[in-house]
Amino acid sequence: MAARRRSATPRSSRGSIRTRLAAPSGTRIEKDSLGACAVPAGALYGIHTVRAVENLGFSGRILANYPDYICALATVKKAAARANRDARVIDARRQGAIECACDALIRGEHLPQFPIDLLAGGGSIAVNMNVNEVIANLASEHLGGARGTYQPVHPKVHVNASQSTADVCHTAVRMTMLTRWSGLRRALVQCVAAFRAKADELRPVVTISRTCLQDASPVSLGELFGGHAEAIARRTGELAQSVRALTQINLGGTAIGSGSGASASYRRAIIKRLNEIAGRKFTLRPNLFDAAQNIDDLASVSAQLAMLAEVLIKIAQDVRLLASGPEGGFGEIILPAVQEGSSIFPGKINPVIPETMLQCCFQVLGCERATRLALERGELNLNVFEGAAAANVFDAIEMMERSIARFTERCVIGIVANRKRCRELASHARY
Known part of the structure; x- marks a missing residue:
């Protein structure tokens, strides 16, 4: 009876398996070690990306929103393809196809194909595999293959050859921060120049200084602004x-x-290949085990961003106080009117730009705390939370760049002294 039951059931079970594995309309079926999964038919990504989106996505901070990070990842993959060709790990045909795919990503194409959450667990493997799958499908199509078959270019065997998520994302994260820093640096330089120019402009204006928010001696209004410039x-x-x-x-x-997993030939070639493609001078960390375990270099950048935020909080508060009033406050400066300030008080103008700067800085300080937690929780041989640190530093740099640029252009440059008020206050100085 048992034998008859076993011979009777396979017919229906085989039918149900066929039904279960049939691709729903508009999808294709891909398989991994866990089984089969439906992937959108037109997607350049594959099963690893679909699983990660289903299992790990929560923050809304998806890879597609970080095109500079995708560009850096594609640059690393392009360098790896050349180094793998040098080491005879892949042939010239696959190398060329992978490079062609990487070039498309470097140009900013196919952004909707990167739905991975940057804060997903697993040491950023979802990020690496999303990129591997997209490159593999583009490269395979370039060579006449069909999307989703990973023939003749496979995401792990060829695109990820001689690499790990740990060294790919580690490198691309730092490349992205270097790129983002160039924009923030420009904004900071312009902000310093604006404060220095404002200090020169306001140096003839004498007002009252304050210590402990109490009246003190006469002082040039420009000296306060000059101090702000030097701090920034x-x-x-x-x-x-x-x-x-x-x-x-x-x-x-x-x-x-x-x-x-990487040959000596590949390891000798990879940094040289990256430098020639990226146009930068990267070097290896002295101790690669240290690099895998510790992300204090990222935390150091985050800490400096936090200190910058704290300085800018002080400066934005000063500007806001000096502009308070016009009758019941300090009233020593007048800020550019950029927006109506009230839905109920006619003519009220609020210091919205300094307040925006303050709120940006609050967010940056939150990013710094998250980055520090990621540093602290990097247990043993690999810090699997580097992706969380990276996302927060990325965001802190971008927020700072935008907010500082607006603070400079729409507030600092247009500040005007209320000379009458300053003279009145200076006449009441105690010392």
């Missing part, structure tokens, strides 16, 4: 120094710094 310049220099350390990377160290 100093923080810019310290931040630049922390960013320079990011040119030391671990590409070739693979998962934990040992280089396991």
Whole structure:
């Protein structure tokens, strides 16, 4: 009876399996070690990406929203393809197809194909596999293959050859921060210049100084602005120094710094290939095991961003106080009117630009705390939370760049002294 039951059931079970594995309309079926999964038929990504979106997405901070990070990842993959060709790990035909695919991503194409959440668990493997799958499908199509078959280019065997998520994302993260820093640096330089120019303009204006928010001696209004300029310049220099350390990377160290899975020929070639494609001078970290375990270089950048935020909080508060009033406050400066300030009080103008700067800085300080937690929780041989640190530093740099640029252009440059009020206050100075 048992034998008859076994012979009777396969017919119906085989039918149900066929039904279960049939691709729903508009999808294709891909398989991995866990089984089969439906993937949108036109997607350049594959099963690993679909699973990660279903299992891990929560924050809305998707890879598609970070095109500079995708560009950096594609640059690393392009360099790896050349180094793998040098090491005879892949042939010239596949190398050319992979490079062609990488070039499309470097140009900013196919952004909707990157739905991965940057804060997903698993040490950023979802990010790496999303990129691997997209490149593999583009490269395979370039060589006449069909999307989703990964023939003749496979995401792991060819695109990810000699690499690990750990060294790929480590390198691309630092490349992205270097790129983002250039924009923030420009904004900071312009902000310092604006404060210095405003200091010169306001130096003839004498008002009252305050200590402990109590009246003190007469002082030039320009001296306060000159101090603000120097504080921002100093923080810019310290931040630049922390960013320079990011040119030391671990590409070739693979998962934990040992280089396991990468040949000696590949490891000799990879940094040279990256530098020629990226147009930068990257060097290997002195200890690749350290690089896998510790992300204090990212935390250092984050800490400097936090200190910059704290300085800017002080400056924005000063500007807001000096502009308070016009009758019941300090009223020593007049800010550019950029927006109506009230739905109920006619003619009220609020210091919205300094307040926006303050709220940006609050967010940056939150990013710094998250980055520090990621540093602290990097247990043993690999810090799997580097992706969370990276996302927060990315966001902090971008928020700072935008907010500082607006603060400079729409507030600092247009500040005007209320000379009558300043003279009145200076006449009441106690010392």
